[in-house]
Amino acid sequence: xxxxxxxxxxxxxxxxxxxxxxxxxxxxxxxxxxxxxxxxxxxxxxxxxxxxxxxxxxxxxxxxxxxxxxxxxxxxxxxxxxxxxxxxxxxxxxxxxxxxxxxxxxxxxxxxxxxxxxxxxxxxxxxxxxxxxxxxxxxxxxxxxxxxxxxxxxxxxxxxxxxxxxxx
Numbered sequence: 001x002x003x004x005x006x007x008x009x010x011x012x013x014x015x016x017x018x019x020x021x022x023x024x025x026x027x028x029x030x031x032x033x034x035x036x037x038x039x040x041x042x043x044x045x046x047x048x049x050x051x052x053x054x055x056x057x058x059x060x061x062x063x064x065x066x067x068x069x070x071x072x073x074x075x076x077x078x079x080x081x082x083x084x085x086x087x088x089x090x091x092x093x094x095x096x097x098x099x100x101x102x103x104x105x106x107x108x109x110x111x112x113x114x115x116x117x118x119x120x121x122x123x124x125x126x127x128x129x130x131x132x133x134x135x136x137x138x139x140x141x142x143x144x145x146x147x148x149x150x151x152x153x154x155x156x157x158x159x160x161x162x163x164x165x166x167x168x
Contacts, residue, residue, distance in 0.1 A: 011035050043143060050139040054132040059087055059095050061136065064104065064129040067121045075108070075120030104128060 011034040018027050044058075051061050066084045067074045081096075082089045096119055099105040104125035110116035121129065144151050 009035075010038065046139065046143055047136070050135055051132065053135060054128060056128070056132065057095075059091060060099060060104075061129070061132055062086055063092070063095050063099060063119075064121065064125055065133060067105065067119065068126065068129045068133065073120060074126060075118045077110070078117050078119060081119055099125065 011031060014034065015027050015031060018025060018030070047058055051058055054061075056064070062085045063081065066081055067076060069084075070076050070080075076084065078092075078096075082092050085092060087095065096105060096107070100107060103122055105119050106122055108118045108120060110118060147154060
C-alpha cells in the first residue's frame with residue numbers, strides 16, 4: 001500500500017498519517033526536521049551516558065574541553081570561555097562553580113587587570129578531560145558508524161543549512 005511506511009521509522013509513520021489525513025500538505029520538511037529532532041534526542045542521551053562514565057555533564061565537558069583546546073597553560077578569561085562554549089554566561093558561572101568545587105578548574109585574577117578573571121584547568125581537570133575526550137571521540141565514531149562514508153557529506157550539508165539560517 002502507498003500509505004504504509006517503508007520501514008520502522010517513526011517519522012515515516014507520522015508522514016503516512018498526514019498524507020492520509022491531509023494530502024494537501026507538503027510534509028517534506030517534517031521528513032528532515034522530524035528525523036533531526038529524533039536524532040538529537042538519541043545523540044544527547046548517548047553523549048550524556050558517555051560523560052556520566054566520567055562523572056561530568058555535557059556542559060561541564062564543554063568547559064573542560066574549551067580550556068584544554070586553549071593549549072598550555074589551559075586557561076581562558078571568563079569572557080573567552082563564554083565565547084568558546086555553547087553555554088550562556090549564567091549557565092557558565094554555575095558550571096565553573098561546580099568544577100571549582102570538585103577541584104577540576106580554578107579561578108585566577110589577572111595580574112595586569114584586577115577586574116579580569118581567568119579560569120584554568122587543574123592537574124586533576126586536565127587528566128579528566130584527556131580521558132573524557134578520548135571516550136567522547138570514540139563514542140561519536142560509534143554513533144556515526146552507520147553512515148559509512150557519508151559523514152563528511154552530511155557534515156557539509158548541515159554546515160550549509162546552518163549558514164543559510166544565519167546561525168554559527
